[in-house]
Amino acid sequence: MRIKPTLLVIPLLLLSLLLGSCGPKETPVPTVIPTLIPTIAPPATASVPLVILVAPAEMDPGQSNLYQTTVYELAQAAGYRFQVRNTLTAADLEPSLKIVVVLPPDPGIVALAAAAPQAQFLAVNIPGVVPAGNVNVIGSQNRPDLVGFLFGYISAMITTEYDYRIGMIIPQGDPNAQVAFAAFRNGMIYYCGLCPKTLYYFDIYGNALEYPQVVEIPTDEKVELYPAYGRLLKEKKVAMAYVFPSIATPDLVNAIGVEGIISIGDLTPNPRPIYWTASLQPDVAKAIQAAWPDLLAGRGGLTFNPPFALTDVDPAILTPGKQQLAEQVLTDLLAGRINIGLGQ
Template sequence: MKKQLALLLLIAFLVVGCGSAATEPTAIPTLAPTSTPIPEPTLTPTPEIPLALLVVPVDMDQELSNTYQTLVYDLAQSAGMRFQVRNTLTPADLEPALRVVITLPPDPGLMELASAAPQAQFLAVNIPDIVAGGNLSVLANTERPDIAAFISGYIAAMITEDYRVGLMIPKDDATGQMILAAFRNGVEYYCGTCNAFIYPPWCATQPCYPQYIEIPAEEDSSAYNAYSDYLVLQRQVETMYVFPEFATPELLTYLSSSGILVISDMSPQQRMG
C-alpha cells in the first residue's frame, strides 16, 4: 500500500514538473498597417508651337504685302509653325516659342530685339544701317522678281536638318533658272558653304545642297511624283521648292504623305484647287 502511494506521488510530481517546464507559445508581433503615399502624377508641359512673324508696314503696296504674307505663311505651315503678321515689333512680341522673324522697313530696333531673343532667327529686308551678326541677317536690294525664291531658300536652309533642300523647276526655262539661282543664293546667304554634318553617300564635295530636277514642259502631270522621287529617294531632300506650274494637289499630297516640307509661290487657296 505504501509502495502504491509512493508511486502515485512520483507520477504526480512528474506531471507537475513537466507542466511547469512547458513554455508559453511566443506571440507573433502584429505590425500596425502603414499607409504608403501614392506619388502624384507629374504633368508634362505641352510644348509650345514655334512661331514665325512677318513684320510689314501698314502702307506697304498691297500686292507686295500679299506676296510676302503668302510666302512666309506657306513656309510656316510647312515647318509646323504658327504664323502671324505684325505692323510693328516690340519686346512684348518676343515670346519663348518665337523662331523666325522677317522684318521690312521701318526698323523697329532689330539689333536690340534680336539680342533679346537668341532662340529666334531675324531677317531684315531692305532696312538700312542694320549690322548683321549672330541671329540677325540683313538682306538688301531686293527690288527684283526672284525675292520670293531667295527668301524660300533662306528659310528652307534655316528649318531643314543638314540643309537637305531641293527644287522642282521647268527645263530650258529662263524663269526656272532665275528661281534656281535665287534659291541657291538664299540658302548660301543663311549658311555660307552649308557644310552638312553627315555627308550623303553620293556627295563627294560640299556643298551637297540644294539639289534640283528639271521637268520638260511637255511632261504629263501624272509623272511629277516620279520626278520628286529622284530628289527624295536618291538625294535625301527633306524640304522642297515646287515651281507653281508643278504644284498639283496630287503632287503636294504625295510629298506631304512622304514627310516632305513643301514650299511654293502658290497661295493656300490655289493649292486647294
C-alpha cells in the first residue's frame, strides 16, 4: 500500500517539537539599564560688559531714536549689552558697567563717575562738566563765523535768479551776531564774487539797496513784536534771510515766510515755517562715534567737538545738486581749507 507524503510530514513535525521541548532552555539576556551621568555645569564666566545711554523721557523722539540707534549699534559691534535709562543713580552702577553716554540734564555725572572707576562716562552738551579722570565731554560748537559763511554761500546760490538779494536779521549789539553777518557777507562773495545785479533796487524811501542787507532788533524790544521786523526785510527787497538763533522765534520766522521770503537758520522752528530751507546743527551722533574707540580703550579726560551737518533740508529750495555743493563747502570749512576772511 502506498503512503501519501503528506502523512509522513506530520509525524516528523510532531517529533521535532517534542525533541525541542526537552532540550536545555536558553539563558535570558539581562536588560541593560543605562547609567545616568551627572551633568557638570560649565564654570561661570564674567558678565558681558554693559553700555548705558541716559536720555530724558521728554527728549524729542526723533533725536532720542537717533542717539539710541547710534549707541546700540556701537555696543552691538563691540559685543556689549545695551540699556537705555531716563536717569542714572548709584544703584545702576553694576561692576560690568563699561561705558555711559549721558544726555542733558546732568544726573550728577561727576559723582557717578567717581563711584564707577571701571567705566568711561561721556557727557553730551552738559553745562559745567569738564573732562577729567574717567569723564569725557562732547562740547557745544559755537561757530557764528562758520555758520554765517555757509549760510551766506547757500543764500547766494539759491537767489542767483533774484540778483543775490540776501540779508540777515540779528539782535542789536550782539558781538556773535556781528561776526556772523561779516562771515555771511564773505560767504556770499565766495560764491558769486561781485555778485552782479540785473536791476537796481531801492527801499520805500528811495535809497539804493546793496546786498547783503541787515535788520537789527533792539535788545529791549518785546518778543511779541519780533514778527514786525520781518516786514522790514520785505521793504529792503530781501529774497532770502538768515535769522540769527537768539531771536529766531517761531512767530518771527513764520512772519518772514508769510512775506514770501526764504529763510534759513541754526535750528528748525516747531512748527516748521513755510520757505524754511535748512538748518545747521552739530552732529552729536558722529561725535559719539568718533569718541567710541577711546571709550572702549578706557582713555578718559578727553573732549570731542562734533562736526556740523545740514538737517531738515527742503529739496524744493536747496536742490540735491546745490546741497552737494553746500556740503562740500562745509567739509572744506571744517577742514580749514577755506579762509572765512575775518582774521580769526
